[in-house]
Amino acid sequence: MHPEGPGERGESGVNNLTRIAIGAAAVAALVLGVLFGPGVLDPDRSCAAGVERPEGSEECIGVSATGFDFGVGEIRDVARAIGAENARVAKEGGLAVSVAVMMPFSATAPEQLTKMRHELQGVYIRQLLANREEGRPPRIRVLLANTGNLGLHWESVTEQLVGMADDPVPLRAVTGIATSNTVTKQSVGLLSRHGIPMVGSTITADDITDIPGLARVSPTNTDEARALVAHATSVDRNALLVYDTQPMDNYARTLREAFDQQLPDQVYDARPFTSSGEPDDPGNLGNVFNSIAHYICDTEARTVFFAGRHTPLRVFVSELGRSGCAERGFTVFTGDEASYLGQDELLDRAALEQRPGEKRPRVVLKYAALAHPDSWVASSGHTPPATGGSEAAFRRLESALSEVRPEIGENTLHDGQTIIGYDAMATAVQGIRRATGASAAVPALGDVTAQWPHFTGSLRVEGASGWICLDTEGNPRNKAVPIVRLTGDGSLGFEGFSWPDGKPPPEDCVYRKG
CATH class of the missing domain: 3.40.50.2300 (Response regulator)
Known part of the structure; x- marks a missing residue:
């Protein structure tokens, strides 16, 4: 301009x-x-x-x-x-x-x-x-x-x-x-x-x-998963996967497959659920996720990867935040569908807030965003990379x-x-x-x-x-993936970049063999 x-x-x-x-x-x-x-x-x-x-x-x-x-x-x-x-x-x-x-x-x-x-x-x-x-x-x-x-x-x-x-x-x-x-x-x-x-x-x-x-x-779901796992530096074998089995949902299925590739040696079995397929219909997922939350409490997991749409994610975060072990503190990583939750009035935002006497929020929700307005703008806490965008x-x-x-x-x-x-x-x-x-x-x-x-x-x-x-x-090859955190007040805060290839692209965006 x-x-x-x-x-x-x-x-x-x-x-x-x-x-x-x-x-x-x-x-x-x-x-x-x-x-x-x-x-x-x-x-x-x-x-x-x-x-x-x-x-x-x-x-x-x-x-x-x-x-x-x-x-x-x-x-x-x-x-x-x-x-x-x-x-x-x-x-x-x-x-x-x-x-x-x-x-x-x-x-x-x-x-x-x-x-x-x-x-x-x-x-x-x-x-x-x-x-x-x-x-x-x-x-x-x-x-x-x-x-x-x-x-x-x-x-x-x-x-x-x-x-x-x-x-x-x-x-x-x-x-x-x-x-x-x-x-x-x-x-x-x-x-x-x-x-x-x-x-x-x-x-x-x-x-x-x-x-x-x-x-x-x-980015593809594979690239989103690679970027999320690279960002989640504390991931260990106790991290647990929760995934949707809805047969019509290519997003959830391929995101689950991508997480499986990035988390090959996990201790605990992944937990399935089946959504209704309707964008805003949670069906009976409250009861399902209550049971899954009980299972998570029986494990030593602190990190959960979630392969599903925004409505199931909303219900899952709410149930996990109410669970008997919620004070343990969980980090949930998921794909770009989480961006919907910033405006979702049905989300139990208390699950994302730090309560008096607790060291951290019960649930920290981070996702691989497709874009974010703070990504390429320099600020006191962020210097954009020299390549990959401007x-x-x-x-x-x-x-x-x-x-x-x-x-x-x-x-x-x-x-x-x-x-x-x-x-x-x-x-x-x-x-x-x-x-x-x-x-x-x-x-x-x-x-x-x-x-x-x-x-x-x-x-x-x-x-x-x-x-x-x-x-x-x-x-798009090695597309910049902004990692964004949804907080209790509904804000979508930019946490930093992660790259599917582990580093920004070359300055000419030309990839060489070997």
């Missing part, structure tokens, strides 16, 4: 967005619906251009180019802002392509809705920077693709996206793709078969990888967010979702523009996906979360 104040930039400056009346998005919806939207839908089931209610459902499902919010108030402001920017792209004309954000926007879990709003804010900010500051073709139109609660309408939405590859403003990448589960894997597989380039934002499961056309900006890259996002916040709502960045959504969009834009080169034509789909293996060395993505140096399978 630039140091000038408001009004001191040209018309390309991000802060000029504040001059756009978001109320004009309604007119934009009509214009874009005619110019770019899919065909006329059944008026009895239609929600907006490209979006309708499937038989037997009241959810608005489909793909919108107009900033339609699918009836979800949580994303309304940022969706309208995206619609307004899309309208500006259409009005100005010239070479333009579409990038779709595919998510279950009409999910019912409150924490999931907040996460999606934050991630969509990051996408929007990167769209603005691409269109207003960088001045390179093609311009970027953002599509919102709602797969419905639990992603159950993934197939129809994915097929709709495939059909948009030949639109007047053609689809050239899909991002979002945020949940590591069976539905996401199926959707990614279908997009891959049709040659659609993809950039996963928060998917970390190891078995959603090496898929043609897919790049990711978040403060300048983060400050660019932070500055843009401060300018558009009145249009898209509050955001503290601490859950990392805006940062990682921004970086996924940055990767998609870089792939599209490098495939376009000096030509005045829309790049072929295959030319975009061909860029992913080359995003390393000097062509790395300078992400706000850190360098994104992709390997030949589309995964």
Whole structure:
């Protein structure tokens, strides 16, 4: 960003967005619906251009180019802002392509809705920077693709996206793709078969990888586990693993497998549980975790590694903090899903607080974050590493967010979702523009996906979360992993970096054999 104040930039400056009346998005919806939207839908089931209610459902499902919010108030402001920017792209004309954000926007879990709003804010900010500051073709139109609660309408939405590859403003990448589960894997597989380039934002499961056309900006669960174990210097053979056996949850399963690899000689048997598969439904886990807490008290364990989603984690931390041996003091390590708990009002925060007469909190909860706003900013207690990322890259996002916040709502960045959504969009834009080169034509789909293996060395993505140096399978190599601690007051405090390879990347991000 630039140091000038408001009004001191040209018309390309991000802060000029504040001059756009978001109320004009309604007119934009009509214009874009005619110019770019899919065909006329059944008026009895239609929600907006490209979006309708499937038989037997009241959810608005489909793909919108107009900033339609699918009836979800949580994303309304940022969706309208995206619609307004899309309208500006259409009005100005010239070479333009579409990038779709595919998510279950009409999910019912409150924490999931907040996460999606934050991630969509990051996408929007990167769209603005691409269109207003960088001045390179093609311009970027953002599509919102709602797969419905639990992603159950993934197939129809994915097929709709495939059909948009030949639109007047053609689809050239899909991002979002945020949940590591069976539905996401199926959707990614279908997009891959049709040659659609993809950039996963928060998917970390190891078995959603090496898929043609897919790049990711978040570390794999294996890399998260390596970083956590490296950070947990006091881990001994008494450390114990608690894991989810939910068959549809690729995140929990591959995180468990990754912890198993990093903890091969543990004394105690791991403790299983089975979640409901619903993001905010704990089912009977209170009783299950009460029993597991009793087992832990029978051991000498002080460290627990947890492979599961945020709702089971919330219940587990609460039960462990109430256990008869809680004064022993436990440290729980887990994956990035823990970021949801910062805003979870149902968490028993007393479990994370130090009580009078006790030497430490009953439970210390640390997790491998995807991003954190304090990671690359120097402070009295933290000097960022010389490689792996930069403060300048983060400050660019932070500055843009401060300018558009009145249009898209509050955001503290601490859950990392805006940062990682921004970086996924940055990767998609870089792939599209490098495939376009000096030509005045829309790049072929295959030319975009061909860029992913080359995003390393000097062509790395300078992400706000850190360098994104992709390997030949589309995964970020040795990506910076911030270790974050959730405290009793709900704050998400940055504890320091850990690296999957045990050290930061080389200064040129080029890895040499041997």
